[in-house]
Amino acid sequence: MLEGSTAIAFYIISFVMILSAIAVVTLKNIFHAALFLVLTLFAVAALYILLSAEFLAAVQVLIYVGAISILMIFAVMLTAQLTNYNIKQTNEQSLPALLISVCFIGITIFAIATNNKLGGFPIKENTEIAGSNTANLGQLLMRDFILPFEVVSVLLLAALIGAIVIAKRDN
Amino acid sequence: MQESVKTILENFSLNIDLVTLMPEIIICGMALLTMILEPFLKGDSRKVVMHLTWLSIVAALISIYSIWTSQPNLQSLQFADAYRIDSYSLLFKAVFLIGSLLTVFISSNFLKFKNVPDGEFYSLILFATFGMMNMASAGDLIVLFIGLEIMSLCLYVLAGILRRSVYANEASLKYFLMGAFASGFLMFGIAFIYGATGTTSIVDVIQSSEILSNTYLIIGAAMVMIGLGFKVGAVPFHMWIPDVYTGSITNVTAFMSAGPKAAAFAAFFQVFIVALRPLQSEIEVVLWILSALTMTLGNILAITQNDVKRMLAYSSISHAGYVLIALVAFTPAATTAGLYYLLCYTVMNIGAFTVLIMVEARENSDTNFSSFAGMGRRYPFLGILLTIFMISLAGFPPTAGFMGKFLVFKSAIDTGSTSLIVLVVLAVVNSLVSVYYYLRVVVVMFMVEPELEYRPINFATGIIAALVISMGGTLLLGIYPQIFAFFLNTALI
Amino acid sequence: MQVELIHFLCLAAILFGIGLYGVLTRRNAIGILMCVELMFNAVNINFISFAKFITPDKIIGQVFAVFVIVIAAAEATVGLAIVILIYRNFKDVFIDKMNIMKW
Numbered sequence: 001m002l003e004g005s006t007a008i009a010f011y012i013i014s015f016v017m018i019l020s021a022i023a024v025v026t027l028k029n030i031f032h033a034a035l036f037l038v039l040t041l042f043a044v045a046a047l048y049i050l051l052s053a054e055f056l057a058a059v060q061v062l063i064y065v066g067a068i069s070i071l072m073i074f075a076v077m078l079t080a081q082l083t084n085y086n087i088k089q090t091n092e093q094s095l096p097a098l099l100i101s102v103c104f105i106g107i108t109i110f111a112i113a114t115n116n117k118l119g120g121f122p123i124k125e126n127t128e129i130a131g132s133n134t135a136n137l138g139q140l141l142m143r144d145f146i147l148p149f150e151v152v153s154v155l156l157l158a159a160l161i162g163a164i165v166i167a168k169r170d171n
Numbered sequence: 172m173q174e175s176v177k178t179i180l181e182n183f184s185l186n187i188d189l190v191t192l193m194p195e196i197i198i199c200g201m202a203l204l205t206m207i208l209e210p211f212l213k214g215d216s217r218k219v220v221m222h223l224t225w226l227s228i229v230a231a232l233i234s235i236y237s238i239w240t241s242q243p244n245l246q247s248l249q250f251a252d253a254y255r256i257d258s259y260s261l262l263f264k265a266v267f268l269i270g271s272l273l274t275v276f277i278s279s280n281f282l283k284f285k286n287v288p289d290g291e292f293y294s295l296i297l298f299a300t301f302g303m304m305n306m307a308s309a310g311d312l313i314v315l316f317i318g319l320e321i322m323s324l325c326l327y328v329l330a331g332i333l334r335r336s337v338y339a340n341e342a343s344l345k346y347f348l349m350g351a352f353a354s355g356f357l358m359f360g361i362a363f364i365y366g367a368t369g370t371t372s373i374v375d376v377i378q379s380s381e382i383l384s385n386t387y388l389i390i391g392a393a394m395v396m397i398g399l400g401f402k403v404g405a406v407p408f409h410m411w412i413p414d415v416y417t418g419s420i421t422n423v424t425a426f427m428s429a430g431p432k433a434a435a436f437a438a439f440f441q442v443f444i445v446a447l448r449p450l451q452s453e454i455e456v457v458l459w460i461l462s463a464l465t466m467t468l469g470n471i472l473a474i475t476q477n478d479v480k481r482m483l484a485y486s487s488i489s490h491a492g493y494v495l496i497a498l499v500a501f502t503p504a505a506t507t508a509g510l511y512y513l514l515c516y517t518v519m520n521i522g523a524f525t526v527l528i529m530v531e532a533r534e535n536s537d538t539n540f541s542s543f544a545g546m547g548r549r550y551p552f553l554g555i556l557l558t559i560f561m562i563s564l565a566g567f568p569p570t571a572g573f574m575g576k577f578l579v580f581k582s583a584i585d586t587g588s589t590s591l592i593v594l595v596v597l598a599v600v601n602s603l604v605s606v607y608y609y610l611r612v613v614v615v616m617f618m619v620e621p622e623l624e625y626r627p628i629n630f631a632t633g634i635i636a637a638l639v640i641s642m643g644g645t646l647l648l649g650i651y652p653q654i655f656a657f658f659l660n661t662a663l664i
Numbered sequence: 665m666q667v668e669l670i671h672f673l674c675l676a677a678i679l680f681g682i683g684l685y686g687v688l689t690r691r692n693a694i695g696i697l698m699c700v701e702l703m704f705n706a707v708n709i710n711f712i713s714f715a716k717f718i719t720p721d722k723i724i725g726q727v728f729a730v731f732v733i734v735i736a737a738a739e740a741t742v743g744l745a746i747v748i749l750i751y752r753n754f755k756d757v758f759i760d761k762m763n764i765m766k767w
Contacts, residue, residue: 007667014675021679021702025686030695037698040679044705051672051716053726056708056733063733068701068740075694075744079751097688105681108390112673115386133723140727146185147250148313148727151305152734154199155321158298159738161206162328163745165291166343170334313728320735324742331746340750347743348696352687354739355703358732359680362710362725366673369719371728 006050013050017043031076038069055134186249191242191256193234194264195304201227202297209290217289221279221633224293228272228300235265248310252372255310259510263307263437266514269644270429271300273521276637277528278422280629284532285420287332295332296426299325303434312361312371312446315438319357319402322431323350329426330419342418349401349411357398363391364446376446392447396457399442402435405495406464409488413472416484421531421538424480425524428487429517436494436513440506443498451501458499459590466492466601473608479527480538482608483520486564489605490516493579493598500583500591508578515575515648519563522641526557529634533626543612545621550628554616556642561609563645566602571648576602578652672713680706693747697740704736 020043023036041064048057141149189196205220212219238245239261247256274296282289298321305318327350331343361371367387368376400408416424443454469489476482494516497509527538536542547554563570580598583591648654679702686699708729715725 003666010667010671014671017675018678018682021682024702025682025689025699030692033695033698037701040702041705044709047672047675047709048712051712053712053715053723053729056712056726056729059730059733060708063737064701064705068737071740071744072694072698072701075747078748079694091689091691094689097685100688101681101685104684105677108677108681109674111386111390112670112677133726136723137726137730140723141730144251144724145253145311145313145727147253148311148317148731151314151317151321152731154298154301155317155324155738156734157203158295158302158321159324159741161291161294161298162324163741165288165295166328166331166334166742167745167748313731317731317735320738324738327742327746331749334749335753337753340746340753343746344693344750347739347746348687348693348700351697351700351739351743352703354735355680355683355700355707358704358707359710361728362707362714365711365725365728366714366718369724371724 010047010050013043013046017047031073034069034073034076037072038065041065041069052133055137185251186247188247188249188256191238191245191247192249192254193238194231194268195301195308197227197231197234198268198297198304199301202294202301205290205294205297209294212290218279220290220293221275224297225272225275227297228268228275232265232268232272235261235268250310252374253311253314254308255373256308259506260308260437262510262514263433264304266433266510266517267300267303267307267430269514269640270426270433270517270521271296273518273525273637273641274422274426274429276633276640277425277521277525279633280631281420281422281528281532285333287420292329292332295325295329299329299426300430303430303437306434306441307437309438309441310373312364312373312376312442315373315441316357316361319434319438320354322434323354323402326350326423326427326431329423330415332423333420336418336420338418339420340418342415345411345418346415349415353398353401353408355398356394356401360391360394360396360398363387363394365391367391373441373446377448388447388450389453392443392450392454393457395442396454396461399435399439400461403432403439403491403495404465404488405461405491406468406488409465409469412488413481413484416487417478417481421480421524421528424484425521425528428483428524429521432487432491433513433517436491436509439498440509444501444506455499455501458495459594462492462495462499463594463597464492465489465495466598470601470604473605476608478537478539479543479612482612483523483527486605486608487520489601490520490564492601493576496583496591496594496598497579499594500586502582502586504585505579505582508575508582511648512575512579515563515571515645518641518644518648519560519571522638522645523557523560523564525634525637525641526553526560529553529628529630532629536626540612540615541619541622543616544619545616545625546628547613547616549625553628554613556638557616558613559642559645561613563649565606565609567606569646569649571645574649574652669713669717672709672717676706676709676713679703679709693750694744697743697747701736701740704732708732 017040020036020039024033024040027033041060045057045060048060201223205224209220245257282292302318302321306315309315309318327343327347330346331339333339364376365371367385370376404412447454466489469485469492473482473485476485494509494512497505530536530542531538559570563572566572566576580595583595683699683702683706687696690696690699711725711729715723
C-alpha cells in the first residue's frame with residue numbers, strides 16, 4: 001500500500017500516462033504520436049520507481065525510451081511522406097473499436113474490483129526489502145531463471161538475423 | 172557477501188543433464204554454425220549448409236530416439252524446474268523435427284527456383300525449431316513464452332523471405348502485426364495467472380491455485396486463450412491464416428502449417444491441461460465452442476476456394492478444430508491422441524504441399540486448381556500420391572488422417588459426456604463435407620485436360636526424399652496403429 | 665489517499681485498452697506497432713505490481729518484465745525491418761491499402 005506523497009505521485013503519473021497514451025492512439029500526425037509514446041514510456045518508468053523496481057525503471061528508460069522509441073522515430077522519418085498532415089491515419093472502425101476496448105476495460109476492471117471486494121486475495125507485504133530489489137532480481141536471473149536468461153540471447157540473435165535478412169538490399 | 176554467494180551455490184543445483192538436452196543442443200548449435208559457415212561458402216559448396224541442416228535434424232531425431240529407448244519413464248526437471256523433459260515433450264519434439272526435416276528437403280530446389288538466398292533460410296528454420304522445442308519442454312511460463320517468441324520472430328521473417336513479392340511482404344506484415352497483438356494478450360494473461368498464484372512455474376500453478384482460486388485466474392485463462400487462439404488459428408482468431416499461408420513462399424507455408432501449429436498446441440496442452448486444470452469445467456465450455464466454430468467455418472470457407480494453397484490454408488484451420496476436441500476431452504488418452512493427430516497431420520499435410528511445390532515449380536505455373544489439370548494422366552504415380560494425401564486429409568482409411576481422427580474421436584467418446592459426443596458428430600459431418608474440396612483436386616488432376624501444352628515436372632532428389640518419407644508416414648501411421656501403442660505411455664498429466 | 669494493487673491493475677487495464685483501440689483503428693503499420701508497445705507496457709505494469717504486492721520476497725514478476733522488454737525490443741526490430749521492406753516495395757505502409765489478397 002502506498003500512502004501520502006507517493007499516492008499523489010501515483011495519480012499524477014497515471015494522469016500523464018493515460019492522456020499521453022490517448023494521444024499516441026489518436027493523433028493525426030504519426031511523428032507527434034511517436035513523441036507522446038516517449039512520454040508514456042517515461043511515465044511507466046516513473047511508475048516502476050513507485051513499485052520499488054529501480055532497475056527496471058532504468059532499463060525502461062534505456063531500452064524503451066532510448067532504443068525502441070528512437071527506432072520508431074527513425075522508421076517514421078524514413079517513410080517520410082506519411083507524416084504529412086493530410087493523410088488519414090485511422091480507418092473507419094473507430095466506433096466498434098471504441099466499443100471493444102471500452103468493453104475490455106470495463107470487464108477487466110469489474111472482475112478485478114469484485115475480486116477485491118470478496119477479499120479473497122492474500123496481500124502480504126515484505127517491509128524488509130522495501131528498498132532496492134536489484135540484488136534480488138539479479139539472483140533470480142542467475143539462479144532460478146538462468147535458462148530463459150540464456151535462451152533469450154538466442155531470441156535476440158534470431159531477431160538480429162531476421163531483421164538483416166528482411167531489410168538488406170538485393171545485390 | 173562472498174560467504175553468502177558460496178552458500179547459495181552450495182544449496183542450489185541446476186540439475187542439468189546434458190544427454191537429455193542433446194536434441195536442443197544439436198539444433199541450436201547447428202543454427203549458429205550455419206550462420207558462421209555461410210559467408211565462407213561460394214557457389215555449389217553452399218549446398219553444404221543444406222546438407223548439414225538436414226543431417227543435424229536427423230541427428231536430433233536419433234538422439235530423441237535413444238533417450239526414449241534408454242530412459243522409458245523419463246521425468247526430468249532441469250534448470251531449477253524451468254525445463255521439463257518427459258516422454259510427452261520428447262514426442263512433441265520429434266513431431267517438430269519431422270516437420271522441419273521435410274521442409275528442408277522440399278526447400279532446396281524450390282528456393283533456387285524462386286531465387287531466394289538460402290543460407291539464412293536454414294538458420295531461421297533451425298532457430299524456429301529450437302523455439303518450438305522450448306515450448307514443448309517448458310516447465311515455466313517464461314520459457315514457454317520465450318520459445319513462442321523465438322518461433323514467431325523466425326516465422327515473420329520466413330513469411331516475407333521472398334522479398335520482391337508484394338504478396339510475401341503483405342503476408343509478413345500481417346503475420347507480424349497479428350502475432351505481436353496476440354503476444355500482448357498472451358502476456359497479459361500470464362501476468363494475471365502469476366497474480367492469482369504467485370508463480371509462473373507450470374507445475375506450481377496447479378498446486379497454488381488449489382488453495383487460492385479467484386477471478387484473476389479466470390481473467391488470465393481468458394487472455395491466454397485469446398493469445399494462443401491466434402497462434403493456432405482457431406476461429407474467431409483465424410483471419411490472418413489464409414493471407415499469410417497464401418502469401419508466403421510455399422515451402423514456408425508447409426513449414427508453418429506443421430511444426431509451429433503443433434508447437435502452439437503444445438503450449439495449449441501445457442497451459443490448459445497442466446497448469447489451469449482447476450478451471451477445467453469453464454475451459455471445456457469455451458474450448459467446445461472454439462472447436463465447433465473452428466472446424467465448421469474452416470471447412471465452409473475451404474469449399475469456396477479456387478486456389479489449392481488457399482484451400483489447404485482453410486483446411487488447416489478446420490484440422491485445428493479437430494485437435495481442439497482432444498483438449499475438450501481433457502483426459503490423458505485424449506492428449507496422446509491429440510499428439511498422434513498432430514504427427515499424422517504434419518506428415519500428410521507436408522506431403523500434399525510437396526506435390527503442390529512440384530506443380531508450382533514449373534515455368535509460368537501457379538497454385539490454382541487449373542494448374543493441376545491433366546497432371547494425373549501425365550504422371551500417374553504422382554497423381555496417386557496426391558490422391559492418397561488428399562484421402563488422408565479427408566480422413567479415410569487406411570491412412571494416417573483416418574487413424575488420427577479415429578483416435579481423437581474415440582478418446583472423446585470414451586469420456587461419455589453428451590456434449591463431447593455432439594462435438595464428435597459435428598466433426599464427422601465436417602469430415603464428410605471436406606471430402607468435396609479435397610477430392611476436387613483429384614478430379615481436376617485425372618479428369619480435366621490441361622489447357623496449355625503440358626509443362627514437365629522437375630523431380631529433384633530432396634523432393635523425392637520428402638515424398639518417400641511423407642508417403643511412408645501417411646501409410647504406416649494409418650496401417651499400423653501399433654505405432655500408437657508406442658505413444659501410449661506418454662500421456663500428459 | 666491510498667494506492668493499492670487494484671489501482672495499478674486498473675491503470676494497466678486502461679493502458680491495455682487504449683493500446684487495443686489503437687491497434688484496431690490505426691492504418692499505419694508503425695502506428696500499430698506503437699500501440700502494441702503500449703499493450704506490452706500495460707503487461708509490464710501488471711507484472712511489476714504483482715511482484716510488489718503478491719510475491720515481494722521472490723520478485724518473479726520483475727524477471728518476467730525484463731524478458732518482456734527484451735522481447736518487445738526484438739519484435740520492434742523485426743517489425744520495423746518488415747515496414748522498411750514494404751515501404752520500399754509499396755511506397756506505402758498503410759495496412760488497409762494492402763489488399764491484394766482479401767483480408
